Amino acid sequence: xxxxxxIAFVVGFAGVLAAAYFVPWGAHARILSKTSVAMNGGRxxxxxxxxxxxxxxxxxxxxxxxxxxxxxxxVPAELATAAFVAEHFKLRDIDGTVIGLATRHWTAxxxxxxxxxxxxxxxxxxxxxxxEGDVPGQLAAALVRTGETSEQAxxxxxxxxxxxxxxEPRVVVGTEEFQGVTGHYSETWHISGLNERGELQGTxxxxxxxxxx
Amino acid sequence: MRxxxxxxxxFVLGALAAAVTLYFDPLAAxxxxxxxxxxxxxQNLHYAVGGSDAFALTHAAPPGLKTHPASVPTLFxxxxxxxxxxxxxxxxDVGVGVAVATRISKLSNQTNPxxxxxxxxxxxxxxxxxxxxxxxxxxxxxxxxxxxxVVDVGLLKRAWxxxxxxxxxxxxxxxxxxxxxxxxxxxxxxxxxxVERMSLDGFMALGQLPDALAGTLTVTxxxxxxxxxxxxxxxxxxDSP
Numbered sequence: 001x002x003x004x005x006x007i008a009f010v011v012g013f014a015g016v017l018a019a020a021y022f023v024p025w026g027a028h029a030r031i032l033s034k035t036s037v038a039m040n041g042g043r044x045x046x047x048x049x050x051x052x053x054x055x056x057x058x059x060x061x062x063x064x065x066x067x068x069x070x071x072x073x074x075v076p077a078e079l080a081t082a083a084f085v086a087e088h089f090k091l092r093d094i095d096g097t098v099i100g101l102a103t104r105h106w107t108a109x110x111x112x113x114x115x116x117x118x119x120x121x122x123x124x125x126x127x128x129x130x131x132e133g134d135v136p137g138q139l140a141a142a143l144v145r146t147g148e149t150s151e152q153a154x155x156x157x158x159x160x161x162x163x164x165x166x167x168e169p170r171v172v173v174g175t176e177e178f179q180g181v182t183g184h185y186s187e188t189w190h191i192s193g194l195n196e197r198g199e200l201q202g203t204x205x206x207x208x209x210x211x212x213x
Numbered sequence: 214m215r216x217x218x219x220x221x222x223x224f225v226l227g228a229l230a231a232a233v234t235l236y237f238d239p240l241a242a243x244x245x246x247x248x249x250x251x252x253x254x255x256q257n258l259h260y261a262v263g264g265s266d267a268f269a270l271t272h273a274a275p276p277g278l279k280t281h282p283a284s285v286p287t288l289f290x291x292x293x294x295x296x297x298x299x300x301x302x303x304x305x306d307v308g309v310g311v312a313v314a315t316r317i318s319k320l321s322n323q324t325n326p327x328x329x330x331x332x333x334x335x336x337x338x339x340x341x342x343x344x345x346x347x348x349x350x351x352x353x354x355x356x357x358x359x360x361x362x363v364v365d366v367g368l369l370k371r372a373w374x375x376x377x378x379x380x381x382x383x384x385x386x387x388x389x390x391x392x393x394x395x396x397x398x399x400x401x402x403x404x405x406x407x408v409e410r411m412s413l414d415g416f417m418a419l420g421q422l423p424d425a426l427a428g429t430l431t432v433t434x435x436x437x438x439x440x441x442x443x444x445x446x447x448x449x450x451x452d453s454p
Contacts, residue, residue, distance in 0.1 A: 007223070016231035016232060020231075026323060027322060076310045079311075081343060082343030090288075098292055100293070101296065103317065110398065110399060114345065114346070118338050122295065122319045130346075
């Protein structure tokens with residue numbers, strides 16, 4: 001009887017510790033990566049963000065960023081001395097399945113406006129992208145040119161290429177499966193109109209090409 | 214029948230003994246506060262998870278864990294089930310806002326309750342309006358925090374009222390520090406390290422999470438030349454005697 005108790009005790013003790021050790025607690029649901037081989041080498045992958053459905057929260061300096069949403073949270077006065085917008089979205093693959101989160105900080109710097117994207121895919125890691133250029137200004141100008149700032153929804157879609165070769169769009173750093181990668185990306189907004197709350201409707205397309213170094 | 218009761222009793226006691234072992238977690242990675250670098254280029258950035266200094270916090274919204282503001286969408290999708298997003302105002306030591314940070318935290322695949330603790334993989338995107346942006350890659354062990362809140366107060370009903378700090382950073386840098394990479398503006402080519410500690414001024418009920426939580430991210434930035442000169446590399450470590 002005593003030996004049975006001891007064996008059961010050891011089984012219970014070892015079983016719990018084995019579960020603690022062997023169960024993959026940190027595993028995330030993994031959606032099949034939709035990647036392809038780029039023509040001149042590297043791995044190509046395109047991500048999408050549907051507006052306004054995928055927007056999570058925006059923090060903005062409304063005075064200097066005319067496209068700031070009415071619902072945007074405002075930066076405090078001590079930080080409102082330079083243009084700044086932080087946008088947060090759910091990130092989709094090319095098929096439209098949510099696979100992660102995307103964060104973009106647009107910040108005024110001594111050399112002009114610059115944007116930094118953090119593309120976070122929980123099952124794969126994070127890819128940080130950056131580009132120079134007055135991205136909010138380009139977007140606002142494109143909308144003004146087409147009359148998009150009026151409250152009337154447009155019948156046709158407009159396309160605004162924001163991160164292009166001239167703005168030096170680059171991969172800054174990656175983690176986990178993206179660790180050690182280099183590369184570049186492009187960012188294009190396909191805008192189909194404004195909804196009744198004044199929010200942009202359309203799709204942001206991030207196309208990345210990365211090389212493992 | 215008697216044998217079955219003996220087996221069950223032995224198994225349950227063994228499982229409880231294992232649970233106590235995991236509670237104290239002697240093998241888990243501990244944050245090495247002593248490795249925190251303080252000197253020129255070091256800045257303490259304070260944040261609050263709740264209150265007026267916190268812009269937003271969202272996650273998969275398990276029962277009892279709040280999100281804010283009320284309008285923020287939850288991360289209900291399967292791919293985001295173990296992920297949280299926070300947007301915080303970062304203040305300096307005198308309480309003046311100096312930066313805005315986004316923190317994306319997910320349960321890390323390094324998590325092992327027996328040998329490493331409950332490990333989060335955190336990505337901080339820190340922007341100083343007018344200056345630029347840098348990112349912080351961090352691994353943090355939040356088991357001591359969860360033990361003192363969820364287990365002690367939520368399960369064991371042992372509330373406490375003192376000030377407690379939880380140094381959470383355990384990597385991924387050599388020395389257990391987080392890694393800083395400059396991304397834009399004046400930070401574009403800088404590197405550096407960071408450590409984070411969370412704190413609570415007492416904890417009475419599980420409902421206080423996450424609003425009662427505050428933290429400090431201590432960031433040490435190095436100019437490009439300094440970062441290159443001091444950056445430890447695997448090959449350099451292998452070459453050393």
